[in-house]
Amino acid sequence: xxxxxxxxxxxxxHLVFCYVFIASGLxxxxxxxxxxxxxxxxxxxxxxxxxxxSYCISSQLVMLLEWWSGTECTLYxxxxxxxxxxxxxxxxxxxxxxxxxxxxxxxxxERFGVLSSSKVLAKKELAYLPIIGWMWYFLEMVxxxxxxxxxxxxxxxxLLNLRDYPEKFFFLIHCEGTRFTEVKHQISMxxxxxxxxxxxxHHLLPRTKGFAVTVRxxxxxVSAVYDCTLNFRDHENPTLLGILNGKKYHSDFxxxxxxxxxVPEDEEQCAAWLHxxxxxxxxxxxxxxxxxxxxxxxxxxxxxxxxxxNWLFWASLxxxxxxxxLINMVSSGSSLTLATLVLIFxxxxxxxxxxxxxxxxxxxxxxxxxxxxxxx
Numbered sequence: 203x204x205x206x207x208x209x210x211x212x213x214x215x216h217l218v219f220c221y222v223f224i225a226s227g228l229x230x231x232x233x234x235x236x237x238x239x240x241x242x243x244x245x246x247x248x249x250x251x252x253x254x255x256s257y258c259i260s261s262q263l264v265m266l267l268e269w270w271s272g273t274e275c276t277l278y279x280x281x282x283x284x285x286x287x288x289x290x291x292x293x294x295x296x297x298x299x300x301x302x303x304x305x306x307x308x309x310x311x312e313r314f315g316v317l318s319s320s321k322v323l324a325k326k327e328l329a330y331l332p333i334i335g336w337m338w339y340f341l342e343m344v345x346x347x348x349x350x351x352x353x354x355x356x357x358x359x360x361l362l363n364l365r366d367y368p369e370k371f372f373f374l375i376h377c378e379g380t381r382f383t384e385v386k387h388q389i390s391m392x393x394x395x396x397x398x399x400x401x402x403x404h405h406l407l408p409r410t411k412g413f414a415v416t417v418r419x420x421x422x423x424v425s426a427v428y429d430c431t432l433n434f435r436d437h438e439n440p441t442l443l444g445i446l447n448g449k450k451y452h453s454d455f456x457x458x459x460x461x462x463x464x465v466p467e468d469e470e471q472c473a474a475w476l477h478x479x480x481x482x483x484x485x486x487x488x489x490x491x492x493x494x495x496x497x498x499x500x501x502x503x504x505x506x507x508x509x510x511x512n513w514l515f516w517a518s519l520x521x522x523x524x525x526x527x528l529i530n531m532v533s534s535g536s537s538l539t540l541a542t543l544v545l546i547f548x549x550x551x552x553x554x555x556x557x558x559x560x561x562x563x564x565x566x567x568x569x570x571x572x573x574x575x576x577x578x
Contacts, residue, residue: 206448207448210270210447210448211447211448216446218517218521219262219266219270219446221520221521221524222262222513222516222517222520222521223259223262223263223333224333225516225520225524226258226259226262226516226519226520227259227332227333227334227337228332228333230255230256230258230259230333230337231332231333231336231337233255234252234255234256234336234337234340237251237252237255237340246366246368249342249367249368249369250368250369252340252341253318253319253341253369254318255337255340256318256337256338256340256341257317257318257508257512258512258516259333259334259337260308260317260318260334260337261312261317261318261508261509261512261513262509262512262513262516263305263308264305264308264309264312264317264509265509265510265512265513266445266446267302267305267306267309267445268309268312268505268509268510269505269509269510269513270445270446270448271444271445271447271448271449271450271451272448272450273440273445273450273451273452273453274450274451274452274453274502275306275309275310275313275453275455275502275503276452276453276454276455276500276501276502277310277455277457277500277501277502277503278454278455278456278457278495278496278497278498278499278500278501279455279456279457279458279459279498279499279501280458280459280498280499281499281501283457283458283459284501286425286426286459287314287428287457287459288314288315288316288370289370290370290424290425290426291370291371291372291373291420291423291424291425292372292373292424292425292426292427292428292459293372293373293375293416293417293420293424293426293427293428293462294307294310294311294372294373294374294375294427294428294430295375295377295413295427295428295429295430295479296374296375296376296430296432297376297378297382297404297405297430297431297432297483297487298376298378298379298380298381298382298406299381299382299404299405299432300381300432300434300439300440301381301439301440301441301442302440302441302442302445303376303381303432304322304374305442305445306432306453306455307372307374307430308320309453310372310430310455310457310503311372311374312506312509313503313504313505313506314372314503315370315506316369316370316371316372318369319341319367319369319370319371320371320372320373320374321341321342321343321344321364321371321372321373321374322338322343322344322373322374322375323344323346323357323373323374323375323376323412323416324338324343324344324345324346325345325346325347326345326346326347328345329343329345342360342363342364342367343360344357344360344361344364345360346412350411350412353412354411354415357412357415358415358419361415361416361419361420362419364419364420364423365419365420365423367423372428373416373420373424375412375413375416377408377409377410377412377413377476377480378405378406378407378408378409379406379408379409380406382404382405382406386406387402387406390402390406390407391407393407394407399477400477400481402480402481402484403484403487403488404483404484404487404488404491405480405483405484405487407477407480408476408477408479408480410469410472410473410476410477411469411473413472413476414469414472414473414476417462417465417467417472418467418469418472420462421462421467424462425461425462426459426460426461426462427459427460427462427465428457428458428459428460429457429458429460429479429482429483430455430456430457431455431456431483431486431487431490431496432453432454432455433453433454433456433487433490433496434451434452434453434454435451435452435454435494436452438451438452440453454490454495454496455496456486456490456496456497456498
């Protein structure tokens with residue numbers, strides 16, 4: 203390991219990132235709270251302000267991926283479609299196999315200039331998560347409980363509210379509902395067999411109702427579905443901890459642009475269309491494992507400097523008082539003060555590990571346990 207790699211793996215560096223992210227995130231959440239009175243007066247101004255504020259948070263995580271770890275991103279797509287990316291609203295259908303696939307989706311949005319306004323279909327519990335969850339609340343994310351009888355009305359209303367959104371956005375959706383594991387895959391394929399559906403080798407069975415409602419609600423607002431299949435070279439299995447340690451990965455995206463008018467509006471036909479899409483995604487994934495590349499032309503969307511500049515701004519604003527505080531505590535010589543400092547480091551370590559743990563595959567959901575029974 204070279205000197206740079208050694209420094210990137212040190213806890214003090216991780217503590218700095220954690221501190222800047224938490225401190226700036228809570229400040230931004232507080233500012234977002236202050237923008238609430240704008241909603242009844244000027245809803246579009248409220249939205250534009252919160253897009254910029256939210257970017258200050260989400261771009262810090264993208265910065266870790268792009269600038270700290272140096273992870274590269276290659277896009278395989280039709281060159282005729284490439285100029286449209288970021289210039290239109292789109293539903294982005296992502297596979298859900300890696301611990302950092304959500305971060306790679308954000309990177310895709312960032313490279314086309316729509317990270318600040320992009321949306322996700324997320325589980326309701328995340329809305330209560332400080333910083334990210336609270337940011338999503340002000341960004342009008344669509345939350346669900348994964349119980350369709352309860353979700354139908356709330357998801358529909360949230361999607362309809364986006365029809366007049368003033369910024370271009372990607373609506374990122376993991377139709378599989380949870381990350382791929384072998385246990386979940388076995389259960390999912392049992393459900394596929396029960397329903398008479400073709401088996402999938404590299405994906406779980408997609409959940410169609412949320413996708414169908416999304417398409418129906420955003421029709422004539424969203425121009426296309428981007429079928430996005432993600433993989434990593436050399437059979438890498440990247441983690442957020444690896445990114446934090448500065449480990450470099452190489453991500454490959456295969457993106458197909460499908461005009462929204464090609465997606466059926468009828469719920470049953472839309473479900474059949476989505477199942478066929480996942481069969482095609484499975485074939486593309488198999489081809490990647492065999493050949494090491496996706497079809498179409500490889501391109502490298504350039505990194506934008508704004509994620510790095512945003513982090514440097516918050517770091518310069520927050521790190522001086524932080525290190526001044528640490529120096530004062532150490533120089534005091536008090537046993538109680540030193541014990542407090544050790545406690546702060548311990549709490550920071552636990553907090554950092556908890557934040558990383560949220561992304562781990564084996565903690566993704568209870569899929570395959572209490573909620574795994576085949577449904578008719």
